[in-house]
Amino acid sequence: MRVLKVAGYALAGVAVLVLFAAAGAFAASEAMIRWPVTGADKTVRLVSAKAGSAERGARLARLNGCHDCHGDRLEGRLFHDEMPVLRAWGPNLTRVAARDSDAELDAAIRRGVGGDGRRLWVMPSNAFAQLNDQETADLIAYIRSFPVTGEDQPHLQVGHLGRLGVLLGKFSSEPAMLKAGPPILADYGPQHAQGRDVARLCVECHGPDLKGMPLLKSPDLTMAASYEAADFQRLLHDGVAAGDRKLEGLMGSIARTRFSVLTDAEIAALYGYLKARAEREIAAAQ
Incomplete structure (x- = not known):
């Protein structure tokens, strides 16, 4: 009986340690996912939109797949559902554009930083970082051409496998990837x-x-x-x-x-x- 009692205490102790480890891992991954970064400099003035900006922006949006994640009217939608890895919604850009400045939209597009300072995940800023100033202004003009519609979409949900990927460095935010070095394609003349x-x-x-x-x-x-x-x-x-x-x-x-x-x-x-x-x-x- 004494052996069984000791074994029971040992198992209970292991369970408590596992519980604390799991809670610690969750807290660490949550901090990595939600911890804010430096937001946009709101004093920055972007290149002004020119005649035809929204039309050029529409082409850029199609080529870069903006509607794939944000919906036909940019009202946002669930575009990736793979729990226990992650569940991701494209934000409602009509509402984002109504409350964010051009500088904040630029930061989200090319730096992967939301208007509220959140680091963005599953947002291809690593690719959009190569857009030039005029292209970014055109894309923002196109986004602003849509009337406000729909509701705000939920934030990213990360399952336990996704959190493990975050902790192991296999799944990174856009600012983290850009900090490692923005993509620079080779120049062949x-x-x-x-x-x-x-x-x-x-x-x-x-x-x-x-x-x-x-x-x-x-x-x-x-x-x-x-x-x-x-x-x-x-x-x-x-x-x-x-x-x-x-x-x-x-x-x-x-x-x-x-x-x-x-x-x-x-x-x-x-x-x-x-x-x-x-x-x-x-x-x-x-």
């Missing part, structure tokens, strides 16, 4: 300047170095070297890969909903840039 500009659209899924992202199972874009120009254009416009394979995953969806607005000249420029990159990558490997 003035002849590839337009292609390099278009390649910014690839960063969100293929990473800042275009080498692919394991989490999304996206490939290294060195693979562009295996495509003929006409096939590459078909891939980006129609989501049809080599061998007449109609892609149904992320790339297929993005090609048909976002990249279909790219002009033939833009796709040709991107192809030239990725070919130049592939040639250098292959030469370096050899």
Whole structure:
């Protein structure tokens, strides 16, 4: 009986330790997720919107997938539901724009910092950091063109597996990723300047170095070297890969909903840039 009693106390002690450890881990991950960062400098004046800004912003919004997460009318929506990892809503941008300044919207777009100082997660600021001032002004003008509608969406919910990823550094906020170094695409000369500009659209899924992202199972874009120009254009416009394979995953969806607005000249420029990159990558490997 005494042995069983001691064993019971030991198990109770272990349970208490596990409970405290779990509570500590939750508190630590909650601080990492919710802890505010330096917000926008409200005295900063952005480039003024020009004639046609909202129209240009509409194209940028489509190419960068803003409506995928924020809804057709930018009223926000649940766009990722994968508990126990995370549940994420795109905020209602019509309400955000009604209360935030241009500087605060810019901070959210290019720095991953909300108007209230919250660090943003699952917001592709790591890719949007490459937007220039005029493009950002155009995008903000487009957001402000929508009337206020709907309700505010819930904040990000992170499950226990997601919190473990936060603690292990496998899941990072946008400010943390940008602090590690904003993506800077390689420059292969003035002849590839337009292609390099278009390649910014690839960063969100293929990473800042275009080498692919394991989490999304996206490939290294060195693979562009295996495509003929006409096939590459078909891939980006129609989501049809080599061998007449109609892609149904992320790339297929993005090609048909976002990249279909790219002009033939833009796709040709991107192809030239990725070919130049592939040639250098292959030469370096050899």
